[in-house]
Amino acid sequence: MRYNEKELRALSRQPAELAAELGMRGPKKGSVAKRRLVKLVVNFLFYFRTDEAEPLGALLLERCRVAQEEPGGFSISFVEDPERKYHFECCSQEQCEQWTEALRRASYEYMRRSLIFYRNEIQKMTGKDPLEQFGISEETRFQLSSLPRDGLSARVSSRLDELD
């Protein structure tokens, strides 16, 4: 799969949601933890050698699972292979919690759910669709149907039906 690497590198230079030097260990067996500059930009986690300007790599954060790992660290894994983990070491529990919180909220899909949640809440409270004024109420990406087809979405739909 080709991807627009130049543009992704440019993205890694954009203002980050969070950036810090952390210990990082890849998912392969026997990999050693190394100091990396880790930078969260939109739904990508970039990692750099501490003295280099160009990123070593990037992780797309869609469909990922972020878990705290004792002691003072966290891991990122992906839905299709939950045992394959990228490990990160923090300097404090506080930093660890800060990162896990931020990473859990970092995906586009999370934002989409948030938006649908807020839209629905506002509609219930005010009787008005808040997206109408922006002329985007019909956009596919803001519809309930744009949520993945799983138990959660089915419950969301039936809940909305109940409230009508």
Next chain:
Amino acid sequence: MKLNKRSVAHYALSDSPADHTGFLRIWGGPGTPTTPSGTGRRCWFVLKGNLLFSFESPEGRAPLSLVVLEGCTVELAEAPIPEEFAFAIRFDAPGVRPHLLAADGQAAQEAWVKALSRASFGYMRLVVRELEGQLQEARQSLASHRCATRKAIASRCKPQAPNHLFPSPENGHFLPSNCSSMGSTEEGGSRPAGRDLAEWEWQGPASFLLSKGQSPVSPETSCFSTLHDWYGQEIVELRRGWQQRALGGQLECEP
């Protein structure tokens, strides 16, 4: 530069609904002319969030390419491009050539330009923040309206039911199916019948935040994340309770 390609491809093929799909012709990739001579390569494109994937066909089992749609603008392609219904994705990054694409008709062209223009993470974040602000305002006005008449309710801190609209704790992950029983288990519990839902939803988070020493209306995104944690705890507890009850039921059934 490394990328978690396997996970990216998995996301592309997953059942998360696409924001836009369709056939487009493309110029500039390997195996295609760099200028729009010839008809370009026809591929099946899938837009998910800020990611544009291309496939050989709608049945394609692996994406051919990915374009990350950050730091770009999308516009109808200008002359001298002779192609009808063409548009370009232009990146701010230096030394990056625009991606040239053409749709099959004007409606498709317009739909793609619109969908791609609104694909960035920043745009979604903008809309979310806007709605967050509006929700705070709505809660504030509801709170001030009800404050005078509902003093007794303010003393009750514990929320009565999880909001099933809520996103799951993990990033894009889904709550397990046993959560569907949560609705029924807590009906028979502490929640009084006929409770006004809107009232609870106002009172619940406000009291929770008050008990945390925060203003009942938190600023910006911390409002949502605080609600997230709070609902998440409730869900975890209820799930544990359900599992214990289910396990108890199982043991009873065994001979």
